[in-house]
Amino acid sequence: MPRLTEIQSHFRDTVVSNGKTRVGLSLTGGSDPSKRLLIHQRNYQSSLIEALRTKFPATEWLVGTRLLAEAAASFIQEYPPTAPCIAEFGATFPDFLATRVQHVGYVRDFGRLEWFVGKAAIAVDESPLDGSLFSSIDEDSLPDLILTLQSGTHYLNTNWPVDELMVLYLNDTAPDQLELIPCDGCIEIRGARGEFQINRLETGDSIFRQCIFAGLSIGAAAERALDASRCFDPGRALAALLESGLVTAIRQPE
């Protein structure tokens, strides 16, 4: 009698593979039970391809249904989900898709932008920190403080104006033909409770905010931003960050 791990290994290979049934098991159910395994294979494929299509409708619009579905079918064979919540599945699909749709140079960044938009829209925001709290903080200790941003905040560094492309998709105003011109930049995606915003940031602000997002202190974030942009103004950047409502907490370094 095969051990349970052996049986489940057979099943795993059959379910994940495409069109092949690795039988080797004594099954019951109909005259040729091994053909029933195709039902499980189909369940796996159709549910996950549909999950990816649901997460990436704008990317499907960009590359077409056939290309996206073919890439999704390959993706789920090579990279089965590793978490039980399928809503969390697909973060790396844009990278995979980019290897299959090489003629669309910006598909990876566009897909990642869509992923972040989806994450932002299901987030829950907290009450933003009252900026007046900063007036009571000693000026010398301010650089050491660490800020927490809203959970629905994401940053995307890109060489393409994928934010403009997303706006065209969302407004259903894309022309028949469109030529995107590369441009370096950082896009901030934020949102909560079904709503989201996409903002393009200046170089200094983008470095500053991404460093804050990564958990660096205010002072360290400002230094990095100044290194990247001589015209960066730390005071103005901090005030703008507070005014945006993105900061939810402040703490001393451990």
Next chain:
Amino acid sequence: MCPKDIASASSAGARLRNRHSRVAIEMTSSPNTAGIGLRLAHLSEMIATRPSCGWLEVHPENFLANPHAAELLIALSASYPISLHSVGLSIGSATGIDQKHLRRIAELAARVDPVFISGHLAWSVYGNEYLNDLLPLPYETESLEVVVRHVHQVQDVLQRPFLIENPASYVGFQSSTIPEAEFLAQVTGRTGCRLLCDISNVVVSANNLGYDPCAYIDSLPAAEISEMHLGGYTPEPDEATAGAEVFIDTHAAPISQAAWDLYRYALGRIGPRPILIEWDNNLPPLTLLLAEAERAAEIRMEVGHAASY
């Protein structure tokens, strides 16, 4: 009896006492009415309209990854009894269960205070891969030990009886040595867990594996059943047998007449239990789901069990 046996028997006795006290709590607080499976697409309408409905069941996996939806679910839990029906616990996995996921479910349970937490007699995880389907188990000694061990782990974390649902099966195993209903009875007997009897799954499995659905209902330990399900399935040509049909547990169609008929039969044999209408794909309007729940409640009345809907 050696000291080790005495200790083991004492532990089992304590577990049994705990089990009975927990079940008593469960039976007094559970909604013995008709409810619906609530999917994300109906969440906003449910919040806005608050229709009459006995209780709601959700897949925790849909809410753990969606903080906004979880927030709405917690709001709904003030108005409706909520049940958590996991599709990701995979208690039949030979490679173990995901303790992190189990803890996340426990955290959600602490926030919505569910009337039930349930899962399936199936597996979906191999190693660190989630195969997103409910896959079949052979019923023999090794798989019984695996399921019993995992149900204990689940109940230790959740601190309440777990409900196990009978599966919808397309294949069985020649190596099985224990009938499915007896397997379920042994799991309940050894763990103190409860059963979720999915009536439609019985119809599906009986068709696909060739047995009598009424005899299956008769063989279940009725006193251990805390909940019932009804869901739609889809017949299609069976590639395994020329000219035959295989029933696919799609949850994408109205409940079949065969399932309604078996529900009547089960009510007569088992008695009234909280009944849930499941619909996951090709989702109909919320009003249709509620109408199906109302029909389930009416059948209870016809069979002679008072029901509140």
